[in-house]
Amino acid sequence: MAIPNGLKTTLITLTWFPVLYSFTNHVYQPYQISGSSMTPTFNPGTSTTSKDIVLVQKYNLKSANSLHRGDIVMFRSPSNPEKILTKRIIATQGEVVRTKSPPYPKQQVTVPRNHVWVEGDNSFHSIDSNNFGPVSQGLVVGKVVFVIWPLSRFGYDGSSSSTNTSSGGLGSTNSVVNNEMNDATSIQVKRIDEF
Amino acid sequence: MPVPESLKFIASTLSWTLRAGCVAHLIHEFVYEFTETRGESMLPTLQRNHDYVHALKTHRLGRGLEMGDCIVAVKPSDPEHRVCKRITGMPGDIILIDPSSSSELTNTPNEIIQHDGFNKYITVPEGHVWCTGDNLCHSLDSRSYSVLPMGLITGKIVAANSMDKGFFTNFWGFRWITNSFN
Numbered sequence: 001m002a003i004p005n006g007l008k009t010t011l012i013t014l015t016w017f018p019v020l021y022s023f024t025n026h027v028y029q030p031y032q033i034s035g036s037s038m039t040p041t042f043n044p045g046t047s048t049t050s051k052d053i054v055l056v057q058k059y060n061l062k063s064a065n066s067l068h069r070g071d072i073v074m075f076r077s078p079s080n081p082e083k084i085l086t087k088r089i090i091a092t093q094g095e096v097v098r099t100k101s102p103p104y105p106k107q108q109v110t111v112p113r114n115h116v117w118v119e120g121d122n123s124f125h126s127i128d129s130n131n132f133g134p135v136s137q138g139l140v141v142g143k144v145v146f147v148i149w150p151l152s153r154f155g156y157d158g159s160s161s162s163t164n165t166s167s168g169g170l171g172s173t174n175s176v177v178n179n180e181m182n183d184a185t186s187i188q189v190k191r192i193d194e195f
Numbered sequence: 196m197p198v199p200e201s202l203k204f205i206a207s208t209l210s211w212t213l214r215a216g217c218v219a220h221l222i223h224e225f226v227y228e229f230t231e232t233r234g235e236s237m238l239p240t241l242q243r244n245h246d247y248v249h250a251l252k253t254h255r256l257g258r259g260l261e262m263g264d265c266i267v268a269v270k271p272s273d274p275e276h277r278v279c280k281r282i283t284g285m286p287g288d289i290i291l292i293d294p295s296s297s298s299e300l301t302n303t304p305n306e307i308i309q310h311d312g313f314n315k316y317i318t319v320p321e322g323h324v325w326c327t328g329d330n331l332c333h334s335l336d337s338r339s340y341s342v343l344p345m346g347l348i349t350g351k352i353v354a355a356n357s358m359d360k361g362f363f364t365n366f367w368g369f370r371w372i373t374n375s376f377n
Contacts, residue, residue, distance in 0.1 A: 018217035025224075062274040076346030079322040081256040113272050132320075138274035139346045 026058050030148055031074065031086075037120035037127070038086055041072070042147070053149035056142035067092060067116055067137065072144040075118070078132045084141060087118035087128050100130040109134070116140070225252050228350060232279050236328030236335065240265070240372060241279065245359040248279070248372070250350035257324065257345030261285075263376030265352040266326065271340050279352065280336055280343075281375065284325025290317050293338045295331070317342070324348075329375075 033042045033052045042052045056074055060066045067073065069089055077083040091097045096110050097117045111117050115134035120126025129135060147153050228250045235243045250267050254260055262285050270276045284290045295301070297312030319325050323342035328334025337343060357368030 015214045018221050019214055022217040022220055076256070076344070077322070078344040078346065079320065081322055081344065081346035081348075114274060115271075136269075136271040136274065136344065136347065138269035138271060139344060 024058075028145075029056050029058060029142065030054065031056050031142075031144075033086055036125050037122050038072070038088070039122040039125070041088075041121045042086070047152075048150070050150065052147055052153075054144045054147050057145050058142050061140050061143060062137060064093065064114060064137075067140065067143070069095075073116070073118065073140050074142045074144065075135055075139045076141060078135060078139065085118075085127070086144065087120050087126070089116045090119050090129070091117040097129075104130045104133070114138075223252075225255070228252055232355075234279075235333045236330055237265075237279055237281075238330040238333075240281075240329045241355055242357055242359075245357055247356045247358055248352045249354040249356075250352050252350040254351035255349050257322075257348045260324070260345075260348070260351060261374060261376075263374040265372050266324075266348050267350045267352060268326070268343055269347040269349065271343060271347060277349065278336075280326035280328055280334075282324045283327045284319045284337075284342075286319050286321050286323060288319050288325065290319060290325050290337075291315070292317055322346075 030053055033054060036043055036045065039045060042054065043049075061073075067089060069092060071089045072086060073089060074084050074086050077085050091111050093111050093113050093115060095117075096108060098108055099106060100123070101107050109117075111134050114137045116137060117129045117134050119128040119130065146155055229247060230250065232241055232246050232248050233244060241248065248267075254264075254266075260266065260282060262282055264282050265279065266282060267277055267279050270278045291313070292315045294312045296310040297307045299307065302310065317325075319342055322345050324345060325337045326343050327336045327338065352372050354369065354371050356366070360368035
């Protein structure tokens with residue numbers, strides 16, 4: 001039986017879709033960021049209101065040493081598993097955080113084992129760990145490595161642990177993250193200075 | 196320069212292996228998984244050793260799950276491990292956390308007052324479940340790590356096999372795992 005050439009090409013192309021899908025699930029995937037909770041790092045809304053597109057790393061997220069303070073992560077919202085949130089890690093396991101209270105019931109909290117404390121860079125418009133508490137590392141689906149779109153801010157996220165330079169293109173928040181900070185109090189003070 | 200026939204053959208074999216492997220992986224992740232379980236936390240539903248479970252991955256992220264369903268989930272305190280538990284509380288339910296912490300059998304009178312196990316309640320928040328092992332005495336579950344976010348659920352267990360039983364003992368001890376609340 002003869003299969004038309006066009007149909008054959010289509011079928012062969014289709015067999016590559018699982019490979020592509022596995023790649024975006026476990027290696028790298030571009031994401032569009034919506035919302036203003038990570039302003040000014042993402043969606044600064046200054047020159048244009050278009051949404052940023054970022055590249056997200058999908059591997060090496062589950063082990064204890066893979067996430068660091070200052071990394072921007074994407075994770076499934078604890079209160080709605082179908083929703084994915086983007087926030088910055090403020091503290092990792094074992095560290096003590098001074099919370100924003102209210103809404104958080106306690107003034108100070110120690111982050112449990114294999115959990116992270118996450119907050120939005122724009123803390124006035126952010127639903128984050130101050131609302132739902134520390135997030136299990138199992139909910140983390142990816143780590144943002146760099147901005148793809150718009151091209152004017154294209155580049156590596158300077159705060160990411162892999163590059164760890166202060167010359168990144170992601171604006172003022174770098175100054176917070178790249179400072180060597182030894183306790184949670186100084187994080188809080190620094191963050192307030194930003195405004 | 197013509198490519199040798201043998202090289203072409205190797206390249207095509209590798210590429211088809213990759214594609215087939217990815218299909219298998221996606222089925223494993225989103226549709227169905229057959230996997231080994233260990234540990235005594237689900238006795239008598241699942242044995243301590245030699246048990247394999249059939250998990251439906253379409254129920255991942257807590258989709259369509261009910262009270263009493265057996266689930267596979269990522270352990271909140273260690274994402275590299277998975278646990279198998281039963282859902283014993285849905286969002287909005289009020290749970291008595293652990294009355295056994297004030298049991299007269301295992302605690303001194305002082306501890307009974309200190310733990311106050313009969314008065315400690317929790318309301319399960321939106322998007323979370325309360326889950327416990329069937330063997331409450333030997334189970335590390337919501338009583339220690341509190342509510343489990345539905346985002347950590349990877350599937351629902353629908354059946355199990357015991358591989359230490361022979362093929363002729365009901366297909367390696369096949370049995371359905373049912374909802375214990377209905």
